[in-house]
Amino acid sequence: MLLKLLGKSVRTVCCKSVEFCLYECTRRVTKAVPRPSEYEPIASLCYYSGIHNHREFQLLVNISDIEGDFLKRRTCIALEVGSHNTLATAIPISSTGVLNNIGSRASIRIRQCDNTIYIVIYKKNAVTKTQVCKLTFDIEKDIIDANFPIHKWYDLDNGNGKIGRIRLSFYKIATFQNITDCIVLQQAILCANEYANSGVDLKINIRNPDIMLEAEKIILFSFSLEGPIIAKKGYASQMLYFKAVHTNGAWYWNFWKSKEECRRNVKYEGSIPILSISTVLRHPTDYTFFYVRYYSKEGSHDLIFKSVDRSRDIWADSLYMFIENVRRYLEHFDNFDALKEHLT
Incomplete structure (x- = not known):
């Protein structure tokens, strides 16, 4: 009798396993089969005939702030479009149920035939995950027609x-850009727009960064290094306002006591030669801190920064990208003379 029950149980488990394997294989094969509208000329035919309302594009979703008691446990966030899904970068645990400036992000391909995107929050268990809630967005109405909303709150x-x-925040990524490039570029444009709206005559065309000269791109990306940060050196902490400035043939990361002093061109409090920065590290457990080491005639200097108005990842990525672009520029040109006509 016992052997009979055991055999029946084994048979049931085997049948379920085979059923699951067949389902998973079918799902993966179906997922891999492309739609006819993913290829030309059918793609253009479907678009211009009105069958589809948008072209295929890559969508980047940036999560800056979250509030909810579910954050007190391990959580993950996924983007789901059709049969495709992707996980956002790690979400920290918060004992208060509030996370600010976390800069979690995910990118997913939006096909012409896709109409809806879901942002799903899961509670992570030991092996599985449980859905906490789901946000539903109409790709055409809620994202494209809304001009890709930025820093907008949504109830859960x-x-x-x-x-x-x-x-x-939603961003449409160009095919030649990666996620980091897009986030840093958007941060730079945000700051540059603030100058333009205040009446400053920018000598670069921030509306078309794709067709900029290399000199113009460096100036545009320099705007991504402007903003407030809490700087820690030793036991002292101070809120400072940083800005990348080109002077005397070199780039410096100058800082002031406040944004107002910076914008009024008051004498800066201190300066870091940008190309003297050797190390930029993110704190391994605290998502708000990052570490910078730079060199001067006096030797090496270590600074710890705490982000205020954006993710520390954006600060770190901005420093990496700006330094990389400046060094690449100097490999082809002897100096920054070509930048002078584009500087404000």
Whole structure:
């Protein structure tokens, strides 16, 4: 009798395993089969005939802030479009249920035939994950027609009521750009727009960064290094306002006591030669801190920074990208003379 029950149980488990394997194989094969509208000329035919409302593009979603008690446990966030899904970068655990400036991000391909995107929050268990809530977006109405919303709050509802909220930004990524390039570029344009709106005559065309000269790109990316940061050296901490400045044939990361002093061209409090920066490290456990080492005539200097208005990842990526672009520029040109006509 015992052997009979054991045999029946083994048979049931084997049948379920085979059933799952067949389902998973079918799902993966179906997922791999492309739609006819993914290829020309059918793609253009579907678009211009009105069958599809948008062209294929890559969508980047940046998560800057989240609030909710579910953050007190291990959480992950996924983007789901059709049969495709991708996980956002890690979400820290918060004992208070509030996360600010985390800069978690994910990118997913939006095909012409896709109409809806889901942003799903999961609670991570030991082996599985449990859905906490799901946000539904109409790609055409909520994202494209809304001009790709930036820093917009959305309520989170699990079906029984509001359980929190999330702040999202949507970006359309060019095919030649990676996620890091796009985030840093958007940060630079955001700051440059602030100058333009205040009446400053920018000598670069920030509306078309794709067709900029190398000298113009360096100036544009320099705007990504402007903003408030809490600087720590030894036991002292101070809120400072940083800005990348070109002077005397070199780039410096100058800092002031406040944004107002910076914009009024008051004498800066201190300066870091940007090309003297040798190390930029993210804190391994605290997502708000990053570390910078640079060299001067006096030797090496170590600084710890705490981000204020953006993710520390954006600061770190901006420093990496700007230094890389400046060094690449100097490999082809002897100096920065070509930048003078584009500097404000």
